[in-house]
Amino acid sequence: MKQILSVSGYLALREIWRNRGRFLLVSLVIALITLLVLFIAALGEGLGNGNREYISKLNGELIVYQAKSDFLIQASRLGTDRVAEVRDVDGVEGAGMIGTSNATLILDGDEETLKVALLGVEPGQVGEPTVVEGRQLSGVSAEEVIIDRNTALRTDLSAGSQLTLRVTQGTEDVFFTLEIVGVSDGQQYGLQPSVMAPFLTWDRIRPQSEAELNFADATANIIAVKLDDPNNIDTVRQNIVNRIDKVEVATLKESIQALPGYSAQQSTLNTQGGFTLFIGILVIGGFFQIQLLQKVPQIGVLKAIGTSNPVVAAASVIQIVAITVIGVVIGGLLTLLFSLTFPPTVPIVFNGTTSAIALVALLLIGPLGGLVSIRYAVRIEPLKALGLSS
Secondary structure (H helix, E strand, C coil), X not given: CHHHHHHHHHHHHXXXXXXXXXXXXXXXXHHHHHHHHHHHHHHHHHHHHHHHHHHHCCCCCEEEEECCCCCCHHHCCEEXXXXXXXXXXXXXXXXXXXXXXXXXXXXXXXXXXXXXEEEEECCCCCCCCCEEEECCCCCCCCCEEEECHHHHHHHCCCCCCEEEEEEXXXXXXXXXXXXXXXXXXXXXXXXXXXXXXXXHHHXXXXXXXXXXXXXXXXXXXXXXXXXXXXXXXHHHHHHHHHHCCCEEEEEHHHHHHCCCCHHHHHHHHHHHHHHHHHHHHHHHHHHHHHHHHHCHHHHHHHHHCCCCHHHHHHHHHHHHHHHHHHHHHHHHHHHHHHHCCCCCCCCCCCCHHHHHHHHHHHHHHHHHHCHHHHHHHHCCCHHHHCCCCC
């Protein structure tokens, strides 16, 4: 076996060096396929993360919705009295109201703006993100907010700064100035950077219709629930449904899957990635098949002087693997360089696990694409290859 690998390795690498221009071109094609696959994976992760980030980072296990809302946050409406009922359910450690809406952040004299998700949370309860800079919210009616890292990156705002939000209430644009007391990690909601306000402050400053302006009671969209023991999630979920009328309960995973367009978006991007890998197999397989057809006489000579089929097959495999590895490495380095140039507004996130899976898949497409050429190489008859057979 050692001798076979030694001889086949010499033959494979010698041919690569003698035809380095041709093989470099194939490596660059593989590099471009690698670049495309990694960016599709990163785009899928970035878009998915932008939709689910706030929900996935909730410090709880369950979300309570209005009944028949189909786990759609915007379709759910829950009165503030419901949160007390949820907190009284056995197995519930804590619960917090969460309200969702949109607002426009005024950056530079009303000329430069940023669309943000305006979220209402209860200070000290489930739903309020932990800050990495500054302090937490002080009260449910405080004139202050927490911004997430995405907002800070896009605006250069920080803890201690003032921000101005523009919202539509009734038929008028209204402006509110609030103090930023903290900055959290990434908490995007609906592909928008987030601003988290105390719940009653949020209810006062959020966009409202004429009818809502005359409605005194605050209304949340959902209630996030933290359990005493996460292992009892099914039991507590059923207890909430049985004890509280007109509600439905979902896990965080179910809530994320119910986000508008999330599943379809991820399915589309995964399909694109799969087709890209399939195209890579066809391209690599086609190249090595053509390469093999051009050197049939040489293989015939090798077999005529006693070279065994295992040596021929191993030489082809080593050649394919070497070219694939070079292409994937070049593609990975190009991806790294390009990723450093993208602004924070581009929703691309390179997840370590996802990228590793993509790289392993790319390393496998070379041998898969070359299977046909390897099979053809070992079946070549020396005399026919040299044109000596009648």
